[in-house]
Amino acid sequence: MxxxxxxxxxxxxxxxxxxxxxxxxxxxxxxxxxxxxxxxxxxxxPTMDEWFRGIDFLTRTGQKCDDVRQEYILLSDILGVSMLCESINNRKPTGATEATVQGPWHAEGSPERALGENMCDDGVGEPCWVEGRVTDVDGNPIPGAKLDIWQTNAEGDYQVSSHDQPEGNQRAIFRTDDQGRYYFAATLPVSYAVPTDGPVGELLNSMGRHAMRPAHMHFMISAPGYDGLTTHLFVDGDPYLDSDAVFGVRDSLIVQFASADPASASSRNLPAEHVQVAFDFVLTKAG
Amino acid sequence: MxxxxxxxxxxxxxxxxxxxxxxxxxxxxxxxxxxxxxxxxxxxxPTMDEWFRGIDFLTRTGQKCDDVRQEYILLSDILGVSMLCESINNRKPTGATEATVQGPWHAEGSPERALGENMCDDGVGEPCWVEGRVTDVDGNPIPGAKLDIWQTNAEGDYQVSSHDQPEGNQRAIFRTDDQGRYYFAATLPVSYAVPTDGPVGELLNSMGRHAMRPAHMHFMISAPGYDGLTTHLFVDGDPYLDSDAVFGVRDSLIVQFASADPASASSRNLPAEHVQVAFDFVLTKAG
CATH class of the missing domain: 1.10.287 (Helix Hairpins)
Incomplete structure (x- = not known):
């Protein structure tokens, strides 16, 4: 028995x-x-009433999901579960760039753009130049690394989740040159709220938490022979850096987006007033 | 910070x-x-692939739910969570009848039937007589107690979840007489499988578990001044008593459904060959 x-x-x-x-x-x-x-x-x-409220919450969270919206990933995100899983799966040696959450807004098939091109197609936002290298942990350049990059438009909306942006806006695939360099134009990332019109929004509210994510740009970097890296660059000075709704912030990923020298504007095909950021991504060799 | x-x-x-x-x-x-x-x-x-399989499982479990089917209650049931919550909320003093899970198939508005009537309207199944008393823990009868009773038909299907049964079949509300007695005709409960065509069925399968519940009859008993009691009577000898898919079995709720004296048949309006069971429900005074 x-x-x-x-x-x-x-x-x-x-x-x-x-x-x-x-x-x-x-x-x-x-x-x-x-x-x-x-x-x-x-x-x-739990009382039986609380138990049933839990059942109802889990049910509604599933029913909020559709082809674009993934409320359970959002729930995982705001409880720190996504970031914990990312951390466990991406323990990095000193010197390697740290990973952070992918989030639900990555889409396959972003437009391939040439180095130096602008990934902002709608012309709205504060112009920004992004450059750096992709290297191994010894500083050797990795030519031909693929950088799959995405961020919101100036309104805080990802192109894949909004209907009023040009297809591919604020999304791009770039590849490093033979010296491992990448460079492109975009706009300064903005902070935005995760969706709050579902059960997860109710939960954030009942916990007394806001739904904001600090301004960031997403990078998914891959190169043959190296571990893939999915990470963000965060904008130093953002008011939500210490309260990111999805716990994605790491100190090493907070970077200065500073005013650029107006003299650099013409070669970058940007207005005189623009910001710039430089960051080197360091990949680990595949196990 | x-x-x-x-x-x-x-x-x-x-x-x-x-x-x-x-x-x-x-x-x-x-x-x-x-x-x-x-x-x-x-x-x-978890690997990130396992994490996503978890997200997908939770999402599909929510999306399997509709007005009748509640896949999250089923998940709670087969993981022992429902029974644990029931246990926590229904700690009973010695002598009081133990509670067990309500399950998802109770419906409001079952037909009021007179004592002695048959709650089986489709005439299919092994005839069964059920009788006993509702008392307090000192054995004093509770007249006018309401017994809301439901079970499956002979095929193992609840009326509320199947379209081919008469409305109210195998469901009844009886009220105890002035000596706290109840008695009615029904059919011998049968064992049946919980629904397996959803994510919970997949999970049971991957755990190497069957989906069967041992034969039982549901009772929800209430009386003014007493705590409500939601419980089952289980049929002694059922092969699934020690492996109930939802962990609802308690030793004190396993009862003998024995062959009845054919001489009792006419007063019960049942065939000579029928089974009978006697059980006294003992309620606790409301806090």
Whole structure:
């Protein structure tokens, strides 16, 4: 006879049922899940009404998802789970660029642009020059590295989630030159709110938290023989750096977007007044 | 400056954000949730692919829900969470009838039937007589107690979830007489499978678990001045008593459905060959 369920032995009663589980990873995950889930329930002792509100929240979170909106990723993000998983999967040696969350707004098939081109197609926003190198941890340049870059428009909206932007706006794929250099024009990133019209917005509100993300530009960098790197560059001085709704900020990714020398404007095909940022991405060799 | 997120201090980084939370219960629940959720992630160290499979599972579980089907309650059930919450909310003194899970198939507005009537309207199944009393813990009868009763038909389907049964089939509301007695005709409960055509079915399968519930009849009993009681009676001898997919079985709720004396058949308006069960429900005084 297996263990009958009781409040005291609830975890064991559930785990006793894994005797026919053939996948050791499933067994490992479920064992940890049941232990922590029952631990949570025992800590908070929900009323049946609270239990049902939890069921309802989880249900509505699933039902808010569609082809573009992913409310469960957002929930994972605002509880620090996405960032924790990213951290676990991207433990980097000293000197390598740190990773941060990918977020839900990356899209495949961004336009390939030549080095020096502008990824802002709608002409709105504070002009910005971005440059640097992609290297290995010893500082050797990585030619031909692919940089898949995306950010919001000046209104704080990603092109993939809004209908009124030109296709491919603020999205680009660049490739480093033979000295591992990359350079392109864009606009200064702006801070914006994650979507708050769903269950996750209600949760943020009930926790007394805002929904803002500090201004940032997304980079997904890949090169043969190296580990892929998914990260952001954050704008130093942003008021939300210490309260990013999705916990993506790392000190090493906060960079100065400073006023550029007007003399550089013509070669960059930018107005005299623009900002610039320089950052070198350091990749680790693939395991 | 608040704590910046890192793998080591991930819990604190999230909890630091609760400074503006005005609801102490929300603060308590989120604190426990984040601690256990991050503990789970740190124990299993999911790959990003596993993380996304988790996101996808949670999303599909929400999207499987509709007006009748509640896949998240089912998930809560098969992980022992529903039964744990019921246990926490229904700690009973010795002698009181134990509670078990309500399950998703209760419906309001079941037909009021007179004592002795048959709640099986489709005439299919092994005839069964059910009788007993509703009392307080000192054995005093509770007249006028309401018994809201439901079970599956002989095929293992609840009327509320199937379209081919008469409205109200295998559902009834009875009220105890002035001596606290109840008695009615029905059919012997049968074991059945919880729904397996959704994400929860996939999960049961990957855990090597079956989806069966041992045969049982649901009771929701209420009387003014007493705590409500939601419970089952289980059929002794059922092969799934020690492996109920939703962990609802308690020793004290397993009862003998035995062959009845054929001489009792006419007064019960049942065939000579039928089974019978007797059970007294003991309610606790409302707090």
């Amino acid at each position: 297996k263990t009958l369920f009781s409040e005291e032995n609830s975890v064991q009663a559930v785990l006793d049922r894994l005797g026919q589980c053939e996948d050791p990873r499933v067994k490992e995950v479920i064992t940890a899940l049941v232990s922590h889930l029952h631990g949570f329930i025992k800590d908070v002792e | 608040k704590t910046l997120f890192s793998e080591e201090n991930s819990v604190q980084a999230v909890l630091d954000r609760l400074g503006q939370c005005e609801d102490p219960r929300v603060k308590e629940v989120i604190t426990a949730l984040v601690s256990h959720l991050h503990g789970f992630i740190k124990d299993v160290e």
